[in-house]
Amino acid sequence: MATIKDLAAKVGVSVATVSNVLNDKPNVGATVRQKVLRAAKQLGYRPHRAAQAMRKGRTRAIGLVLPDLTNPFFPQLAQAVENTARTLGLLVCLIDSQGGAEGESDGLTLLSQHGVDGVIWCPVGAHLPSPLRTLDRPVVLIDRPRPGFAAVHSNYLMGGELLARYALGQGHTRVGLLSGPSDLESAQQRRNGFVRAYPKRLEIAWEVRVGFDGVLSREAKDTLLRRRRATLIVAGNDLIAINAIHFLAGHNVNVPNDVSVTGFDDISWARIVSPRLTTIAQPLAAIGTRAVQLLQERMSGSTIPSRATVFDVALVERGSVKNI
Amino acid sequence: MATIKDLAAKVGVSVATVSNVLNDKPNVGATVRQKVLRAAKQLGYRPHRAAQAMRKGRTRAIGLVLPDLTNPFFPQLAQAVENTARTLGLLVCLIDSQGGAEGESDGLTLLSQHGVDGVIWCPVGAHLPSPLRTLDRPVVLIDRPRPGFAAVHSNYLMGGELLARYALGQGHTRVGLLSGPSDLESAQQRRNGFVRAYPKRLEIAWEVRVGFDGVLSREAKDTLLRRRRATLIVAGNDLIAINAIHFLAGHNVNVPNDVSVTGFDDISWARIVSPRLTTIAQPLAAIGTRAVQLLQERMSGSTIPSRATVFDVALVERGSVKNI
DNA sequence: CCGGCGCGGTTAAACGTTTTTCTCCACGGG
DNA sequence: CCCGTGGAGAAAAACGTTTAACCGCGCCGG
Numbered sequence: 001m002a003t004i005k006d007l008a009a010k011v012g013v014s015v016a017t018v019s020n021v022l023n024d025k026p027n028v029g030a031t032v033r034q035k036v037l038r039a040a041k042q043l044g045y046r047p048h049r050a051a052q053a054m055r056k057g058r059t060r061a062i063g064l065v066l067p068d069l070t071n072p073f074f075p076q077l078a079q080a081v082e083n084t085a086r087t088l089g090l091l092v093c094l095i096d097s098q099g100g101a102e103g104e105s106d107g108l109t110l111l112s113q114h115g116v117d118g119v120i121w122c123p124v125g126a127h128l129p130s131p132l133r134t135l136d137r138p139v140v141l142i143d144r145p146r147p148g149f150a151a152v153h154s155n156y157l158m159g160g161e162l163l164a165r166y167a168l169g170q171g172h173t174r175v176g177l178l179s180g181p182s183d184l185e186s187a188q189q190r191r192n193g194f195v196r197a198y199p200k201r202l203e204i205a206w207e208v209r210v211g212f213d214g215v216l217s218r219e220a221k222d223t224l225l226r227r228r229r230a231t232l233i234v235a236g237n238d239l240i241a242i243n244a245i246h247f248l249a250g251h252n253v254n255v256p257n258d259v260s261v262t263g264f265d266d267i268s269w270a271r272i273v274s275p276r277l278t279t280i281a282q283p284l285a286a287i288g289t290r291a292v293q294l295l296q297e298r299m300s301g302s303t304i305p306s307r308a309t310v311f312d313v314a315l316v317e318r319g320s321v322k323n324i
Numbered sequence: 325m326a327t328i329k330d331l332a333a334k335v336g337v338s339v340a341t342v343s344n345v346l347n348d349k350p351n352v353g354a355t356v357r358q359k360v361l362r363a364a365k366q367l368g369y370r371p372h373r374a375a376q377a378m379r380k381g382r383t384r385a386i387g388l389v390l391p392d393l394t395n396p397f398f399p400q401l402a403q404a405v406e407n408t409a410r411t412l413g414l415l416v417c418l419i420d421s422q423g424g425a426e427g428e429s430d431g432l433t434l435l436s437q438h439g440v441d442g443v444i445w446c447p448v449g450a451h452l453p454s455p456l457r458t459l460d461r462p463v464v465l466i467d468r469p470r471p472g473f474a475a476v477h478s479n480y481l482m483g484g485e486l487l488a489r490y491a492l493g494q495g496h497t498r499v500g501l502l503s504g505p506s507d508l509e510s511a512q513q514r515r516n517g518f519v520r521a522y523p524k525r526l527e528i529a530w531e532v533r534v535g536f537d538g539v540l541s542r543e544a545k546d547t548l549l550r551r552r553r554a555t556l557i558v559a560g561n562d563l564i565a566i567n568a569i570h571f572l573a574g575h576n577v578n579v580p581n582d583v584s585v586t587g588f589d590d591i592s593w594a595r596i597v598s599p600r601l602t603t604i605a606q607p608l609a610a611i612g613t614r615a616v617q618l619l620q621e622r623m624s625g626s627t628i629p630s631r632a633t634v635f636d637v638a639l640v641e642r643g644s645v646k647n648i
Numbered sequence: 649c650c651g652g653c654g655c656g657g658t659t660a661a662a663c664g665t666t667t668t669t670c671t672c673c674a675c676g677g678g
Numbered sequence: 679c680c681c682g683t684g685g686a687g688a689a690a691a692a693c694g695t696t697t698a699a700c701c702g703c704g705c706c707g708g
Contacts, residue, residue, distance in 0.1 A: 003663095003664060003665090004664065004665065004666095005664075013687080013688090014687065014688045014689075015664090015665085015666095015688090015689095016666085016667080016687075016688065016689075016690090017686085017687060017688075019665065019666060019667085020666095020667095020687090022665095023666080025666095025667095026685090027685070027686060027687070028686070028687075029685085029686060029687085032686085032687085044458075046433075046436075046437050047437075047664085047665075048378075048439070048663085048664050048665070049437055049438045049439060050374050050377035050378045050383065050439055050663085050664080050665095051374075051378055051663070051664035051665040051666090051693090052664080052665060052666080053374035053377075053665095053693095054372075054374045054375055054378055054663090054664080054665070054666095054692095054693050054694070054695090055664080055665045055666045055667080055692080055693055056665080056666070056693090057693085059374070060438075061417070061438065064418070068403070069393075069399040069400075069402050069403045069406075070399050070400055070403055070592065072396065072399075072592070074399075075393040075394050075396075075398075075399050076393075076394055078393050078418070078420070079392075079393045079394055079420045079422070082393075082418055082419065082420045083420060083422065083427075086419070086427075086430060086431065086434060089434075091417050091434055091435070091438050092417065092418050093385070093415050093416065093417050093418070094388070094402070094406055094416050094417070094418040095406065095410070096402070096403045096406045096407060098403070098407065103407075103410075106410060107410065110410060110413070110415055111415070112370075113370050113371075113373055114373045114384075114385065114415050115372075115373060115374055134368075242596060246596070268394065268396070268593075269592075269593065269596055272566060272570070272593055272596065272597050273596050273597070273598075274597075274598045327693095327694060327695090328694065328695065328696095329694075337657080337658090338657070338658050338659075339658095339694090339695085339696095340657080340658065340659075340660090340696080340697080341656085341657060341658075343695065343696060343697085344657090344696090344697095346695095347696080349696095349697095350655090350656095351654095351655070351656060351657070352656065352657075353655085353656060353657085356656080356657085371694085371695075372693085372694050372695070374693085374694080374695095375663090375693070375694035375695040375696090376694080376695055376696080377663095377695095378662095378663050378664070378665090378693090378694080378695070378696095379662080379663055379694080379695045379696045379697085380663090380695080380696070381663085
């Protein structure tokens with residue numbers, strides 16, 4: 001690998017000068033600048049990132065901490081993050097915490113040890129991993145906002161409201177809720193958006209909380225079987241909805257003929273499951289892209305308090321809700 | 325952040341000695357060793373990875389280059405890779421080339437610039453990206469073997485044979501092939517395993533090549549509609565199978581009643597699509613894990629020529645094949 | 649008694665950058 | 679004529695490690 005020293009030798013100039021032209025510093029003449037640039041190209045010079053990191057304290061790498069890549073919600077996000085990061089010359093270092101708090105913690109220490117310049121993080125719970133204290137780098141939350149953090153996510157309230165309006169439009173007035181975990185702002189807002197949109201006209205027959213990974217608790221299953229005359233089940237996300245549909249199908253309850261179901265997220269599965277899932281689509285790619293842009297801003301030291309950016313969502317109508 | 329110098333000062337010993345105990349080098353007395361260790365713990369010392377990288381030329385980071393995270397085949401792989409890497413103290417740097425050769429190329433240069441110690445790579449085509457030449461680090465291929473490279477993948481031949489035996493067992497003797505790209509060893513072996521298992525008894529009515537991303541060409545669609553009396557369609561992977569099923573459903577041909585379909589890979593979608601897909605299951609997690617172990621071996625300089633490790637596969641019977 | 653050797657450590661150089669300080673020189677104003 | 683100024687570049691220090699080279703000392707064999 002060609003070093004800055006080689007360039008200096010080749011051009012017949014000091015290393016400092018080479019460094020200066022490489023970093024567009026002033027105090028270097030036009031002719032020398034040209035020569036250096038040419039030599040750099042010719043030798044295929046690439047800066048040694050470790051050396052740069054050492055001096056500047058910047059790695060040009062960011063961390064991406066996700067709860068579970070096998071949850072189809074995240075790959076799209078990850079892809080968008082990686083791609084836009086790469087166009088900015090940033091390397092993304094992946095942590096998949098497998099939904100565990102200690103995986104998250106380990107991952108963050110690993111990242112901080114490597115000195116990433118910032119991290120994009122989708123927190124798994126409501127707690128604050130300790131490595132986050134020592135990691136003195138900007139963090140932007142993705143998909144799951146939290147007070148005191150920069151974040152980019154969807155307008156969950158809006159999603160809930162869209163669902164409520166749609167439910168009424170399809171003639172449903174008595175619904176059951178398979179909400180996400182109550183300690184997740186993102187789950188809470190979906191629910192509240194729905195519940196508070198038409199408090200008079202929409203009756204909540206029952207509500208049970210489920211994890212965003214979609215596994216149904218005993219209680220959830222029991223409730224699903226009884227259903228207590230709810231004609232529509234509003235799930236906290238697509239995974240929950242899909243699991244519910246499968247569970248019901250296993251007990252000879254047909255969706256949407258016997259009961260309707262809605263999801264949230266529009267993950268890829270929503271399109272291929274049957275019935276195809278009526279759900280709320282988030283602009284996943286845009287969220288990922290925006291997250292790294294935001295992070296980049298904060299890494300560049302801009303103290304502009306652009307706290308959160310939230311994206312509009314849209315209802316996508318498929319086949320899991322019946323008009324009654 | 326506490327540095328090695330601080331430790332040295334605190335214990336009253338030279339930095340070299342501290343470094344030696346931290347790296348379990350000999351030539352340092354037991355008492356001093358204890359003191360240093362204690363001080364390190366006390367100050368919460370963490371080695372500065374950039375500095376280490378600079379000196380040793382090792383980053384303790386590896387690259388993971390994938391064609392497309394939104395292809396449900398890869399997230400499981402990625403998760404396994406990340407997790408076992410983390411237990412080895414390795415950071416995983418992700419590249420998603422979006423199926424493009426130049427994305428792959430860019431990603432590899434980015435990785436090489438950051439000086440990763442090795443890369444796990446699932447090549448998108450048959451070509452050899454140029455940055456691979458300059459990147460002087462071990463590479464292990466994943467899922468898609470290629471002559472001259474260490475690789476870990478499944479026994480595709482075996483998978484093909486299992487499918488052939490199963491097909492015969494279910495009474496199918498005339499099949500159509502929706503094979504993967506012919507320049508991918510992995511696609512070729514699936515096909516050959518199937519075709520060559522019972523050349524006398526199994527008649528190949530037709531064969532058309534499709535990309536592993538599952539999008540159906542004009543030719544593929546036409547062929548699917550005619551079918552020429554094939555009772556079973558053997559797809560190169562699950563994505564292809566699922567798209568075929570959807571396409572057929574859109575033209576009122578029912579799987580498995582009108583025609584049977586098999587897949588390959590057992591991606592998560594295979595379980596939730598309907599009919600649920602009969603397919604070949606690969607031990608994805610094991611593959612990912614083994615890949616990083618293999619890479620780690622090669623990174624440690626072991627010249628043991630453990631070229632490739634291949635895993636057995638299993639047929640998982642679901643609902644997409646009818647017994648006739 | 650002397651030379652060599654292993655033990656337990658220290659000193660210093662090195663890795664590839666960036667950055668601060670320094671030098672040299674030409675030029676313009678007083 | 680002298681001094682100050684600023685432009686162009688060089689020298690050197692620094693970042694946090696690792697490692698090669700060195701050193702003093704006690705011990706053992708000859």
